[in-house]
Amino acid sequence: MQKKLLGSLSILLLLIVACGREDDNVYNADFQGSILEVKENSIIVGEDDVDPEASYPTYEILIDDKTKFSGEVEAFKDLDEYVNQTDHPIVHLWVIDKGQDNEIDNRIASKVIVEKE
Numbered sequence: 001m002q003k004k005l006l007g008s009l010s011i012l013l014l015l016i017v018a019c020g021r022e023d024d025n026v027y028n029a030d031f032q033g034s035i036l037e038v039k040e041n042s043i044i045v046g047e048d049d050v051d052p053e054a055s056y057p058t059y060e061i062l063i064d065d066k067t068k069f070s071g072e073v074e075a076f077k078d079l080d081e082y083v084n085q086t087d088h089p090i091v092h093l094w095v096i097d098k099g100q101d102n103e104i105d106n107r108i109a110s111k112v113i114v115e116k117e
Helices: 002-019 076-085
Strands: 031-038 042-046 058-062 068-071 090-095 107-115
Touching (some): 031 058, 031 076, 042 090
Parallel strands (some): 068 107
Antiparallel strands (some): 031 042, 042 058, 090 107
């Protein structure tokens, strides 16, 4: 009986750890795309692998001292160097005050996860 209970608890714990916190799930991000440019206090994001004859929107996301970074980059100060050394860096963004239509342009990022493609 104790072995079954211990086994069940172990499986439950593994499921909780594997799923992670819901807000850490990149599929729940407000935006996912490529980092096209790093500016003084913002990043330009959009689609990188696109049809050259089509136009795609780009968004400027503001970064402040409360923005949390994770993944391949731990801080905004390291982002420009990482982008210059990496082909097609991918970003997952959560923004503050998304507005009614979920537009992210010129919004402050609360959380940024940077990954390799």
